[in-house]
Amino acid sequence: MSRKKLTLALMDPPYESANSTTALRIVAAALELGIDVNVFAYEGAVCLPLKDQAPHANPVKGTSVEEEEHPTTKTFVSALLEMGNGNPQLTWVNCGLCVDERGAGNVVDGVKRGSPADFLKMAQESTNTLVIPTK
Amino acid sequence: MSNYIFIESQDPFESRDPKFVEDMAIALKKRGHNVTVFLVQNGVLATRTECLARLTSAGVSLLADDFSLRERGIQPDEILPGVQSVALTVLVAALVQEQTKAMWH
Numbered sequence: 410m411s412r413k414k415l416t417l418a419l420m421d422p423p424y425e426s427a428n429s430t431t432a433l434r435i436v437a438a439a440l441e442l443g444i445d446v447n448v449f450a451y452e453g454a455v456c457l458p459l460k461d462q463a464p465h466a467n468p469v470k471g472t473s474v475e476e477e478e479h480p481t482t483k484t485f486v487s488a489l490l491e492m493g494n495g496n497p498q499l500t501w502v503n504c505g506l507c508v509d510e511r512g513a514g515n516v517v518d519g520v521k522r523g524s525p526a527d528f529l530k531m532a533q534e535s536t537n538t539l540v541i542p543t544k
Numbered sequence: 545m546s547n548y549i550f551i552e553s554q555d556p557f558e559s560r561d562p563k564f565v566e567d568m569a570i571a572l573k574k575r576g577h578n579v580t581v582f583l584v585q586n587g588v589l590a591t592r593t594e595c596l597a598r599l600t601s602a603g604v605s606l607l608a609d610d611f612s613l614r615e616r617g618i619q620p621d622e623i624l625p626g627v628q629s630v631a632l633t634v635l636v637a638a639l640v641q642e643q644t645k646a647m648w649h
Binding site (some may be wrong): 413428429439441442444535536539540541542544 | 553609640644646
């Protein structure tokens with residue numbers, strides 16, 4: 410295998426677990442090292458690139474949307490897809506059945522729809538695979 | 545001989561589950577494999593305690609995510625000897641080595 414490739418399976422929905430942050434950091438670290446990355450988003454993780462996410466103000470602190478700078482996972486996913494647009498390459502596949510169950514089809518550009526069969530193919534063609542399960 | 549990487553994200557004070565990772569890591573090391581435990585998220589809370597002593601004694605490599613340490617205000621001089629604070633790129637580089645098996649906990 411000439412090029413290194415890492416496949417990640419993610420399951421946690423956004424804003425629920427530190428696993429999501431770490432997973433996105435792992436993707437960024439791999440791309441920084443020039444390693445190709447496959448992400449198979451399963452279950453709640455298909456909502457990570459959901460386009461309908463919106464930053465919000467914080468009425469408790471009295472901050473505006475701009476002051477709060479609330480991060481959204483869709484922005485992180487878009488940034489990672491931009492980093493991995495070529496060499497190295499990031500391929501992000503959302504599980505189609507998980508998407509349909511959640512009505513989560515409106516996702517940022519670059520996210521593909523697939524099935525667990527794609528995850529198998531990704532794992533077979535990768536140097537290694539890391540599954541990050543929900544707790 | 546294989547390389548095993550255990551990524552421990554769980555707080556050792558929250559449940560006994562990290563003990564099973566510790567037992568498995570030590571057992572694999574005794575069988576002659578290269579074993580690394582990478583602490584991340586609340587897993588880094590173990591770096592200030594003696595609960596990692598069995599792993600270091602067994603020769604298991606112990607790495608801790610520097611970002612997770614900073615998030616929790618754990619200073620470098622608080623980390624037990626034998627635990628190395630590293631960037632996440634170190635984990636990724638290890639993951640793409642041949643004959644490497646990774647398990648997230």
